[in-house]
Amino acid sequence: MYFHSFSHLSYCIHFLLWIGIACTNSACGQQPASSKVARVALPLSEAEWKARLSPEAFEVLRQKGTERPYTGEYEDHWEAGVYVCKGCDSELFKSDTKFDAGCGWPSFYQAIHKTGIREVEDFSHGMHRIEVQCANCGGHLGHVFPDGPQPTGLRYCINSVSLGFRPTTNAKLKPKNPH
Numbered sequence: 001m002y003f004h005s006f007s008h009l010s011y012c013i014h015f016l017l018w019i020g021i022a023c024t025n026s027a028c029g030q031q032p033a034s035s036k037v038a039r040v041a042l043p044l045s046e047a048e049w050k051a052r053l054s055p056e057a058f059e060v061l062r063q064k065g066t067e068r069p070y071t072g073e074y075e076d077h078w079e080a081g082v083y084v085c086k087g088c089d090s091e092l093f094k095s096d097t098k099f100d101a102g103c104g105w106p107s108f109y110q111a112i113h114k115t116g117i118r119e120v121e122d123f124s125h126g127m128h129r130i131e132v133q134c135a136n137c138g139g140h141l142g143h144v145f146p147d148g149p150q151p152t153g154l155r156y157c158i159n160s161v162s163l164g165f166r167p168t169t170n171a172k173l174k175p176k177n178p179h
């Protein structure tokens with residue numbers, strides 16, 4: 001294979017990685033036992049996303065908006081279960097990795113699958129941050145910061161409106177505020 005430039009090579013590698021992710025999320029790859037196949041046929045057009053999502057979810061997931069702190073449904077939510085992407089139902093975070101960061105948004109120290117999310121450099125608003133996207137549908141979820149608790153030291157700061165929640169059957173409730 002001939003590459004015109006490094007960026008072309010990089011593009012091809014990203015494309016191959018994308019194919020790899022697509023395979024893990026579909027019948028052609030071997031899936032981890034806890035992984036669920038997303039049920040949305042992708043890609044969707046902007047009009048289709050608008051029809052599928054609430055205006056608030058569309059603004060955050062598809063236009064990289066941010067919900068106001070302390071307003072989201074899952075900011076102070078401590079039930080046991082799995083948080084999924086509001087855009088495509090992919091499983092993203094488990095409740096036992098959620099912690100109270102006091103920042104006004106749901107915070108997790110780890111994603112369920114490293115391949116379930118995509119981390120992208122973000123230079124918007126005069127800051128250098130790492131954006132977190134759903135790897136399956138490309139929806140904007142939030143940002144990740146290096147100030148979380150162990151064992152990862154990471155804080156995935158995620159908009160509630162980007163998430164759905166599936167409670168674990170017969171699970172006991174976690175303490176409302178673990179700190």
Ligand SMILES: [Zn+2]
Nearest residue numbers: 085088134137
């Ligand atoms: Zn998604």
